[in-house]
Amino acid sequence: EVQMVESGGGLVEPGGSLRLSCEGSGFTFSPFNMNWVRQAPGKGLEWVSSISSLSTRIYYADSVKGRFTISRDNAKNSVFLHMSSLRAEDTAVYYCAGHLYDSDGYYTEYWGQGTQVTVSS
């Protein structure tokens, strides 16, 4: 069974840091491009960051650039999001998602169930 499980969310004070993890199982993790997407309360989906299969290409949304760092460890089937200088507006459910086009052009995408991050004093 394919699973993507996020962990590391919680309550943190403004200015604080948090590290999210996402571990994949039931599929071959290493070829997948990995992404973090968040949804703030009452708001829509917002893309946060992406990392390619070999970590050669990394992207960030403007809203988190300079504060968040994405990384991955293919040996542990995991992707991480280190968040620092957190603000109230970073409060959201954070989802990890992996996607891959195979050699035949068929697209596969997996999502985790999300982890809640709350930034509040």
Next chain:
Amino acid sequence: YELTQPPSVSVSPGQTATITCSGDSVPKEYAYWYQKKTGQAPVLLIYKDTERPSGIPERFSGSSSGTTVTLTISAVQAQDEAEYYCQSADSSGSYPWVFGGGTKLIVL
């Protein structure tokens, strides 16, 4: 870069719902559609503008014309009430994923 969706679409059960998504990069980049229900992870409905992943009912279809992509839901059911999001890339290469603002499908 922005993708523009209508805030809401209303439809009666059994009818057809159409949700549009407009953006300057749409002609150059593939579009994807997701269904999002409260407390659940997004579900991919359409990829590469028109392709449907395995397990997604044929009632869901996608199309593209100019700067607009469209999600069509035929024979709408009560269980289809949800938020629907389009997603594409910024053609500059700086932002691989961009989401539209979402459309609330209301089943009357």
